[in-house]
Amino acid sequence: MKVSERQLERYPIYLKYLISMRDSGLATISSPMIANALTFSEEQVRKDLQVVSINNGKPKTGRDINELIRDIQHFLGYDNAINACIVGVGHLGKALLNYKGFKDFGLNIVCGFDSDNNVIGQKINGLEIFSIYQLANKIEELKIEVAILVTPSNVAQEVTNKLMNAGIKGIWNFVPTHLKVNNDIVVENINMASSFAILNHKLKK
Amino acid sequence: MKVSERQLERYPIYLKYLISMRDSGLATISSPMIANALTFSEEQVRKDLQVVSINNGKPKTGRDINELIRDIQHFLGYDNAINACIVGVGHLGKALLNYKGFKDFGLNIVCGFDSDNNVIGQKINGLEIFSIYQLANKIEELKIEVAILVTPSNVAQEVTNKLMNAGIKGIWNFVPTHLKVNNDIVVENINMASSFAILNHKLKK
């Protein structure tokens, strides 16, 4: 079963909503109800949920909400956490080191890296900051698969090259720079400028 | 001329690349060259650039790089800055208050808001933090159009309601919660869980 990226993006949104509904005491939920709450179409919700659900829904009642939550979490791999590091301990890097939400989606931050001697050796939120020269060692030792890239733009590609040499598998790139990587490396971008372009465009009409 | 959201997301990516090429001394650039650098298809690049360009490209040479930069910046509204505020001065809120990159894309952060008396009245990066009770006043006084929402999840909707009452026009939502808003309010989400779902999915196959 193949899923599109748009579709993948929707599952965490379903999940958040379903958890809040469960916490407010709901036991079952229907696609039209979810669709209405999240302003998706009900056909889309039904299709999306079919893809991840082990059991069928029941006509007239919908789906068991706990089962659905479990199925989505499993599908998204939340029960199989990935170790990650923060690369670049500036304002945003520090904020991400302190962010509590990552473990909710199976992302386990184990340390940070920086090139600045003033931060190397420090602990932030209990996580040690290592020198960029220790990348290869620590990635292997701590079984780090993903680097969360939050360096200044001008060094992003150079650091990316180091990460590739150090054996990283994926890069979650918060830097507004297009990274060139080997084609066995997975890159996913958080691009604030792109997101804001949509907001701004909608505002101006 | 209508543009899709996917397309809008690409323009800031073009822009970053074009500026770096200009800074390295290039005067003109062709669609195939851009396509190759950013791993887009050349047809797509050509179509995208046609939409925003005032002048046509020249067969065999391509487009004037400065003109192209100007056209994209104008199309994205970067020459018509929008005032915004940070709502919620936690780790991420502080990082965004300190972030230098916003003004590059026409976003002018003018202040922050929080409910915690320990931060109200402080200045971060020269920007004053006001009480959430001053929302309506300050939004009018400082001509704030956009709120950058970085509160805890559990108060996001409640704060959103306050923002709507205070006359906000757009919300850039960094909180992983689906916001219910009046349909004259523009919402754009930065959803880290959604982005990570894509990364994780690609990693696991």
Next chain:
DNA sequence: TAGATTGTTAATCGATTAACAATC
């Protein structure tokens, strides 16, 4: 001139929406 790149029009591809019989 030859050839790379352009702009435009047509074809393909993929995702969303609609339709509808099945069923709890």
Next chain:
DNA sequence: TAGATTGTTAATCGATTAACAATC
């Protein structure tokens, strides 16, 4: 039973890619 919701199959919609004549 009646009716809401399901799963599935077909239709539509929109975006990307391909084709190709025009041109610097």
